[in-house]
Amino acid sequence: MNGSVTASPHAASPPRRPVRDAVVDILAFLVAAAFGILTAAERLDATMPSPAWLFDLDQFIGALGCASLWLRRRWPVELALVLIVASAWSEMVAGAMLVALFTVTVHRPPRVSGAVFALSLVSALVYTFLRPEPELPFPLLFLFGFSIQGAVVGWGLFIHQRRRLVLSLRDRAVRAETEAHLRALQAQHQAREAIAREIHDVLGHRLSLLSVHAGALEYHPGASPEDIAGAAKVIRESAHQALQDLREVVGVLRAPVGELPRLALADVRHLVAESRLAGMGVKLAEELAGPAPDRAGRAAYRIVQEGLTNARKHAAGAEVRVRVAGAPGRGLEVEVRNPVPAPPPPAPAPTAHSASDLLPGTGQGLIGLAERVSLAQGRLEHGPTPEGDWRLWAWLPWPA
Structure with a gap:
């Protein structure tokens, strides 16, 4: 034992990605790969491209683009730019490029996604010049690419705005909950102040009466039995009335709002x-x-x-x-x-408590x-x- 502390592997490991993200990544890869495979199969069914190594290079770039989609969450804009440049010549990387363009549109502000979309249109225009289709005229080929890319960007913008709306609604709900909590705290504070005022007003008067009569008994030990009995009776009645007033205050706190003592x-x-x-x-x-x-x-x-x-x-x-x-x-x-009253002269510390000592002013x-x-x-x-x-x-x- 060297006294060192070994960190738990579970605490050091980064949090796992949600299962939903993993499923989406797999589907995006499969869609891009299917797009490339179908394009390659269509070329094979038609005329074999010449020279053959260009077709192999196109397949390799398409496969590399599909594999690079696993990095789209970390570097969405950078990956989209690379794939857009590659799609200016390679048609089999077009599926991966569309997935990357969709990712940028969903996860980045419209200003960034708009710039990336404009660059993809330039790439589509370059592709129509570099690899024209004999069966399709130039404007129709470009319009076809523009339609597909525009549909992908429109779908991505819809999801982006929907997510922003959901986040704003959640933020509004959190703020509303916080404001409700603060209002509840304020209401509790006001209720406590009202309770404190009521108890002070009700009990302060009764306890001051008790203090006066108790102080009279304390400072007149030679009083007659009748005076002592009378003071004790007043003390007992005042204490009983103080308890009654306290019960009344407690009853008000338990009663519905608005029922106050009838004074x-x-x-x-x-x-x-x-x-x-x-x-x-x-x-x-x-x-x-x-x-x-x-x-x-x-x-x-x-x-x-x-x-x-x-x-x-x-x-x-x-x-x-x-x-x-x-x-x-x-x-x-x-x-x-x-x-x-005139200020009393200074006196040594008393050994007994006076009436004012029992109820100090605050x-x-x-x-x-x-x-x-x-x-x-x-x-x-x-x-x-x-x-x-x-x-x-x-x-x-x-x-x-």
């Missing part, structure tokens, strides 16, 4: 009541001229939900003002304001809101105001 502006009051129960100071102002459209109502609900969740995480104890106003033709405005909620409002063809603004508040504002269309 409306009327549910904003429930959001405000839950936040007040968690200890937040929330003021709600509604100035509506009627029930808002479903799409705008759902978006407004999510905006208020995200605004209350962010205020609970980043401005604990601050008073939050929620305003919902709108009318048909004027649009629907949603605004959530709260004072910006900005994904505002990104999801921007996408949701954009899909509803509305506008979204958020950021600090000159009055020192943090403002989340959105306008949504409300058709007249």
Whole structure:
């Protein structure tokens, strides 16, 4: 053992040609050989050519031309040119020349095959001068050769164009399949983004409530049993509601397309009541001229939900003002304001987790809101105001 690796003979050997190509090559050889044999037999039945060695030379050139057809797939144009030149004198190589001309027409562009065809016509014209037929006049002999070569080239062009059409159809099918795959991937991506927004909006609000009540129990260990029992009840109810909301989202994913949670502006009051129960100071102002459209109502609900969740995480104890106003033709405005809290002084690393630690802000909620409002063809603004508040504002269309 010298440690060398011996390549597998199967891996090193070139791929085999298809059986169809081998059959076509055999048929092409047999057709060319039959053409030469029939021509030779016709000459023998008529008058023996003189001198005899010219007839033998013609047979030899015809046999050599038939044998050279096995190279037509490797050098189609070169072989056709050689056989065309030989056919200017030898009539027994004409069958091999026609097969080579057909091969060039099928496998090469029309510009190349047209040039080769023109050269074959010149060769046919030379042949009529060098070897005229006593029984046939010159124009008729040339027209006969032109007809045969033209039929071969026409057949080859038909096959060439048909192959190009098949290849174009295959390419179009591949492109269509690729585009369908990309559209499916895009649809999956959009569905995942929609799922992420829905889960964030649904669970973020509930988990922030759990965080507030759990943090209150953690930082007030001396609370009375009644307060502890009340906080535990709120935690249990919030956890149960979070599970219900999660089941609703999963149910939407399993339901047919188009079945969304039935949220409306009327549910904003429930959001405000839950936040007040968690200890937040929330003021709600509604100035509506009627029930808002479903799409705008759902978006407004999510905006208020995200605004209350962010205020609970980043401005604990601050008073939050929620305003919902709108009318048909004027649009629907949603605004959530709260004072910006002062930055806390630096402190050593805590040993316990606060409510904001349990729900770190990543900005994904505002990104999801921007996408949701954009899909509803509305506008979204958020950021600090000159009055020192943090403002989340959105306008949504409300058709007249």
